[in-house]
Amino acid sequence: MIEVQDVGFTYPSGVEALRGVAFTVNNGEFIAIMGQNGAGKTTLVKHFNGLLKPSIGRVLVDGIETKKTSVASLAKKVGFVFQNPDHQLFSETVEEEIAFALKNFGFEEETIKKRVTWALSFLELKKYRKTSPFMLSGGERKRVALASVLAWNPEILILDEPTIGQDYKQKEKLRQFILQMQTQEKTIVIVTHDVEFVAECNPRVLLMTEGRIVADGQGKNILANPEVLAKSSVVPPQVVQIFSRLNELELPKNVIDLYEAKDLLLKKLEKRLR
Amino acid sequence: MVIIETKNLSYTYPGGTKPSLNDVSIKIKAGEFALITGSSGSRKTTICRCFNGLIPHFYKGELEGEIRVADKDTTKHPTFEMAKEVGLVFQNPENQLFALSIEKDVAFGLENLGVPREKMRQRVDWALKLAGIYDLRERSPHEISGGQQQRVAIAAVLAMQPKIIVLDEPTSFLDPLSAKKIFEVIHDLNRKLGITVVLVEHRLDLTAKYADHIIIMDKGRVCQDGNPRTILGAESTRLIGVGIPKATLLFQMLAKDGLKLGSVVPLSSDEIAQSLLEAIKPHD
Ligand SMILES: Nc1ncnc2c1ncn2[C@@H]1O[C@H](COP(=O)(O)OP(=O)(O)O)[C@@H](O)[C@H]1O
Ligand SMILES: Nc1ncnc2c1ncn2[C@@H]1O[C@H](COP(=O)(O)OP(=O)(O)O)[C@@H](O)[C@H]1O
Ligand SMILES: [Mg+2]
Ligand SMILES: [Mg+2]
Numbered sequence: 258m259i260e261v262q263d264v265g266f267t268y269p270s271g272v273e274a275l276r277g278v279a280f281t282v283n284n285g286e287f288i289a290i291m292g293q294n295g296a297g298k299t300t301l302v303k304h305f306n307g308l309l310k311p312s313i314g315r316v317l318v319d320g321i322e323t324k325k326t327s328v329a330s331l332a333k334k335v336g337f338v339f340q341n342p343d344h345q346l347f348s349e350t351v352e353e354e355i356a357f358a359l360k361n362f363g364f365e366e367e368t369i370k371k372r373v374t375w376a377l378s379f380l381e382l383k384k385y386r387k388t389s390p391f392m393l394s395g396g397e398r399k400r401v402a403l404a405s406v407l408a409w410n411p412e413i414l415i416l417d418e419p420t421i422g423q424d425y426k427q428k429e430k431l432r433q434f435i436l437q438m439q440t441q442e443k444t445i446v447i448v449t450h451d452v453e454f455v456a457e458c459n460p461r462v463l464l465m466t467e468g469r470i471v472a473d474g475q476g477k478n479i480l481a482n483p484e485v486l487a488k489s490s491v492v493p494p495q496v497v498q499i500f501s502r503l504n505e506l507e508l509p510k511n512v513i514d515l516y517e518a519k520d521l522l523l524k525k526l527e528k529r530l531r
Numbered sequence: 532m533v534i535i536e537t538k539n540l541s542y543t544y545p546g547g548t549k550p551s552l553n554d555v556s557i558k559i560k561a562g563e564f565a566l567i568t569g570s571s572g573s574r575k576t577t578i579c580r581c582f583n584g585l586i587p588h589f590y591k592g593e594l595e596g597e598i599r600v601a602d603k604d605t606t607k608h609p610t611f612e613m614a615k616e617v618g619l620v621f622q623n624p625e626n627q628l629f630a631l632s633i634e635k636d637v638a639f640g641l642e643n644l645g646v647p648r649e650k651m652r653q654r655v656d657w658a659l660k661l662a663g664i665y666d667l668r669e670r671s672p673h674e675i676s677g678g679q680q681q682r683v684a685i686a687a688v689l690a691m692q693p694k695i696i697v698l699d700e701p702t703s704f705l706d707p708l709s710a711k712k713i714f715e716v717i718h719d720l721n722r723k724l725g726i727t728v729v730l731v732e733h734r735l736d737l738t739a740k741y742a743d744h745i746i747i748m749d750k751g752r753v754c755q756d757g758n759p760r761t762i763l764g765a766e767s768t769r770l771i772g773v774g775i776p777k778a779t780l781l782f783q784m785l786a787k788d789g790l791k792l793g794s795v796v797p798l799s800s801d802e803i804a805q806s807l808l809e810a811i812k813p814h815d
Contacts, residue, residue, distance in 0.1 A: 425772050425775075427571055
């Protein structure tokens with residue numbers, strides 16, 4: 258569980274990046290944080306593994322206040338994948354990159370081997386086992402960064418922009434993985450601009466603007482509300498855009514799922530067309 | 532007129548054992564808005580590096596076949612010469628910026644071309660405004676966010692007003708509204724100034740509607756090449772894992788269930804909404 262209690266954060270430069278942020282993430286929850294560039298999304302999630310400590314207020318991870326503990330002791334519980342993988346990768350080969358944290362956490366040799374192999378095959382990186390991460394494409398490097406964190410199976414997973422550079426198939430895999438994590442009561446927080454990905458997942462959505470949370474609710478309620486989205490520079494998903502142009506059909510307002518949209522349209526149109 | 536043409540182009544990175552590009556033959560016409568997509572690692576970035584001569588001048592390796600861009604054989608012209616014709620916006624903007632201020636970064640290419648001061652001033656300001664970073668012009672490119680760096684990289688290319696702009700996932704760090712605006716600016720330049728645009732993107736929901744031409748890459752080969760409506764409307768394209776726009780998918784799903792919305796495959800929410808409204812109009 259992550260408890261964010263009236264948190265404010267000001268960078269040494271004087272930028273007030275978070276103001277009066279308060280919410281709770283329960284175990285097994287899946288949350289997407291969205292909002293305009295500079296809204297404070299990355300600053301907020303860096304509070305979840307203690308990389309940043311609040312200037313005002315408190316952040317508690319499983320009841321432990323982040324100010325009173327070290328990043329190192331939170332690291333095993335909270336896995337963090339940075340927005341830009343280049344800020345995270347440093348090893349000579351993909352394999353070593355993935356093994357690094359596992360070694361650090363003192364896993365046994367056998368376990369390390371198994372986990373590395375699992376992560377390589379899950380993220381379709383097997384053929385790059387011995388390749389330098391820096392030879393890979395942007396999307397592949399992002400997957401190496403993801404693999405190195407998934408490998409140690411943290412309780413809480415923070416992914417900053419996980420779908421950048423990923424094709425549809427990789428995104429679908431990520432979605433399936435997140436669903437599987439949820440069944441294991443693991444907590445997943447993603448920061449993302451990928452509206453269509455969020456529409457497919459329908460997680461709880463937090464919208465941020467200028468350091469504040471301006472909306473908090475189920476994806477289908479938030480993403481289908483163009484006025485609220487506009488304040489955070491988020492464009493509604495395509496299904497919502499389509500429905501909003503079909504006012505005269507009197508369709509329900511909170512539809513973000515493609516299959517649901519299709520069924521509703523068929524029902525409406527069958528009557529009209531007959 | 533064809534402005535980019537490759538014939539049986541194959542390329543192996545230095546030290547590589549297998550070719551990264553395999554027998555690629557494509558033609559992009561002047562004034563076109565071409566969209567390149569394909570799975571992660573399918574060599575989209577690699578082909579872009581060929582368009583402005585980074586391959587083979589910077590990335591040595593082994594290049595076979597032919598490539599002509601703006602009537603020049605890129606293998607015979609140094610990259611600074613190609614830069615007049617082709618502007619490339621990299622996937623990772625950090626690697627592209629080096630000057631002390633954003634403004635200087637944007638002016639850099641023009642200085643190299645020896646553009647007169649007054650004209651340079653105008654072009655730089657024009658580009659900064661189009662990219663939405665005029666107010667940031669005196670900041671250092673290294674103390675701004677990834678999204679803003681992407682805008683700087685775009686402005687730097689726009690300022691050159693090249694014949695061809697190649698953009699490699701140029702808005703991945705930008706919020707959805709900013710990304711939408713940038714794509715609109717690029718589309719506008721394509722329509723109004725006739726600049727040829729080559730855009731690499733996965734998120735076709737945002738971009739398919741602008742494209743005249745789509746090229747899909749798979750493992751270093753071209754696996755589809757042609758009209759966006761034909762290609763994105765084909766079942767086979769969905770099966771290779773391309774992120775088909777939701778509007779197009781909805782059209783296909785409705786057709787499968789017996790609701791045919793005409794013969795033009797929609798690529799945007801506007802287009803499918805239009806067809807749906809037509810379908811329910813009372814017939815007389
Ligand atoms: N290291 C830093 N030093 C000073 N200011 C920063 C730093 N990182 C971010 N900021 C500022 O804090 C605000 C929030 O940034 P960030 O959390 O990165 O936003 P987001 O992830 O939503 O784009 C912005 O105004 C940004 O310029
Ligand atoms: N500098 C390089 N040296 C060697 N191989 C490279 C280099 N850059 C890219 N590659 C090869 O090309 C592959 C990715 O190609 P890329 O064009 O970046 O794909 P995409 O842009 O479609 O994701 C990498 O997996 C790697 O095998
Ligand atoms: Mg961020
Ligand atoms: Mg790429």
